[in-house]
Amino acid sequence: MNVPAGSGFEYRHNAEHYEAQSRLGHLMAYYAWTLDLFGDTFEGPAADAGAGSGHFSALLARHVQPLLLLEGGEDNLATLRERFAGDDAVTVEDSDLTDCEAQLRRHGIRSIFTLDVLEHLPDDVAALKQFHAALPSSGKLYIKVPALQWLYGPVDEASGHYRRYTRASLRRSVEAGGFHVDSCRYMNLAGVPPYFIKSRILKRAENFSRTFSMAQIRRIQKAIPMLRRLDRLVGPPLGLSVVCVATKA
Structure with a gap:
C-alpha cells in the first residue's frame, strides 16, 4: 500500500486493516509475551503510538499510567x-506520527510503545526522530x-508493509x-515457516491475520506458552518479529 510521505496513519483507514485488528484481539497472550520482552517496569506518562483497536493498549494500561493512545484511522x-x-487514565488522540x-x-510522555507500525511508514526514521525529540x-x-526481509511477499504488500526488519x-x-x-x-521462531509458506510459496495476497481461521487463532493462543519456551531455549537466532528497547541518552 502506497502511503504518501507525511501522511502518518492513512494505511489504517481501510476496512481490511480494521478487520485484521479485530482478529488479533483474540491473541492477547501474544501481546502479553511482547510486553514481557519489553521488561517488567515502565515509567509513565506513556504513549501507545499507533494503538490500532487498542488490544495491546488495554494490556499496557494495567502496567503504566497515564496512557496516551495515538491513532490516525477513523474506525x-x-x-x-x-x-x-x-x-480517566487513558487519553485517545488523532495523530500523525511524522509530526x-x-x-x-x-502530555509529558516518558515512555513510547509502538507495535507493528514502523513498517507501514515510508520514512520510519522520521517518526523515530519525532519520538526522540519529544x-x-x-x-x-x-x-x-x-522481521526478516526475505519473508517479504504478497502478505506484506496486502498488509501495507514497506519493509520487514x-x-x-x-x-x-x-x-x-x-x-x-x-x-x-528476535521473537517467535516458530512463526517463520508458516509465514514463509503463506507469503512466499502460496503467495496469499491478504493480511496475515486473515489467512487464519478463528479455530486456528484459538489453537495459536493455546500454543503460545510452548512457543515462548522454544524461544527461550534456542535464543532465538531469528523470528517472525524483532523486539527492541532503546533509550534517549
Missing part, C-alpha cells in the same frame, strides 16, 4: 474512544516490528533516530 479512533470511555513531537511533549533524557522507546536494520533505524539501543532480539 480505530472510534473503537478506542468507545473502549476506553470513562477511563507528533508537540503532542507527545504536551522524550526527555533517559526516556524509553519500546518497538516491535515484523532484521536486528541490524532495526538497530540502524533506531540509532539514526538518535536513540541508544539497549536490547534488540
Whole structure:
C-alpha cells in the first residue's frame, strides 16, 4: 500500500486493516509475551503510538499510567474512544506520527510503545526522530516490528508493509533516530515457516491475520506458552518479529 510521505496513519483507514485488528484481539497472550520482552517496569506518562483497536493498549494500561493512545484511522479512533470511555487514565488522540513531537511533549510522555507500525511508514526514521525529540533524557522507546526481509511477499504488500526488519536494520533505524539501543532480539521462531509458506510459496495476497481461521487463532493462543519456551531455549537466532528497547541518552 502506497502511503504518501507525511501522511502518518492513512494505511489504517481501510476496512481490511480494521478487520485484521479485530482478529488479533483474540491473541492477547501474544501481546502479553511482547510486553514481557519489553521488561517488567515502565515509567509513565506513556504513549501507545499507533494503538490500532487498542488490544495491546488495554494490556499496557494495567502496567503504566497515564496512557496516551495515538491513532490516525477513523474506525480505530472510534473503537478506542468507545473502549476506553470513562477511563480517566487513558487519553485517545488523532495523530500523525511524522509530526507528533508537540503532542507527545504536551502530555509529558516518558515512555513510547509502538507495535507493528514502523513498517507501514515510508520514512520510519522520521517518526523515530519525532519520538526522540519529544522524550526527555533517559526516556524509553519500546518497538516491535515484523522481521526478516526475505519473508517479504504478497502478505506484506496486502498488509501495507514497506519493509520487514532484521536486528541490524532495526538497530540502524533506531540509532539514526538518535536513540541508544539497549536490547534488540528476535521473537517467535516458530512463526517463520508458516509465514514463509503463506507469503512466499502460496503467495496469499491478504493480511496475515486473515489467512487464519478463528479455530486456528484459538489453537495459536493455546500454543503460545510452548512457543515462548522454544524461544527461550534456542535464543532465538531469528523470528517472525524483532523486539527492541532503546533509550534517549
